[in-house]
Amino acid sequence: MIKVGLTGGIGSGKTTVVNFFKELGVPVYIADLEAKKLMNTSKSIQKNLIKVFGPQAYVNGKLNRPYLAHQVFNDEEKLKAINSIVHPKVAKHFSKWLQQQNAPYCIQENAIIFENNKAADFDFIISVTAPKDIRIERVLKRDSTSKSEIMARINNQWDQAKKNELANFIIENTTLTDTKKQVKKIHEILLKAASD
Structure with a gap:
């Protein structure tokens, strides 16, 4: 089974992307x-x-x-x-979970794959990205937190451009329709890779 890592900075919309993959029947592990x-x-x-x-x-x-x-x-x-x-x-725990899955590929959603030197654990990595102002706005709506706390968390994670350079796929998550299209395209590529 192909193991896919899905990563991205805070507020990039990893959950939205993961839910689109789940709709396509892909097993997802939220680290x-x-x-x-x-x-x-x-x-x-x-x-x-x-x-x-x-x-x-x-x-x-x-x-x-x-x-x-x-x-x-x-x-x-x-x-x-x-x-x-x-x-x-x-x-x-993830290894045990993997053994129970029956699908061409599965996804582990994990914000700090690169920061923890875990990229080698996956066959492919998807980086979810969005402009910084959109990310901040999303987190402000979602969490009871301040802009300075969000900035501190952003600064604790790797720069998005650095993650994108190392990823196999990049999903620019700004509009839902467009994000869904990108997910579908990557899904088809991964299904093909799994059957090769």
């Missing part, structure tokens, strides 16, 4: 969503996060997301620490 679930259910993740970030990392056995977000905000070392605890578990 961020699964990471959140694992952080709440895995005893070893819980133990290691408490070891690094203290008992405040969990409140009544549930992940204290605001506290952890504040800890890693603008602190590269703490961000690396959290990633080294969570990412190996997500990778293991």
Whole structure:
């Protein structure tokens, strides 16, 4: 089975693109969503996060997301620490999930494929992109956050142009009709690649 990584900066519209692929019957694994679930259910993740970030990392056995977000905000070392605890578990979970899929190809949606040196894990990579002002506007509508917080998150991720250079496919996600067309075209190419 062909493994496709789908990435893009915050607000680029990865979820929209992923939903179009799902409509075409493609199995999709959302790495961020699964990471959140694992952080709440895995005893070893819980133990290691408490070891690094203290008992405040969990409140009544549930992940204290605001506290952890504040800890890693603008602190590269703490961000690396959290990633080294969570990412190996997500990778293991993804491998198990893959074995249960029956399709020509599947997608893992993951914002930081390149940042985590994971590009080699995939046969193809799709980069979802949109102009910065549109991305900021989308996140402001979606999250209760400020423009400066969004900018900090954008600056923590690789530059979009750098991601696009390394990707096999680029989806310019500005209008839904156009995005859907691009998804369909890539879908056909991937189906062909899977049958070759």
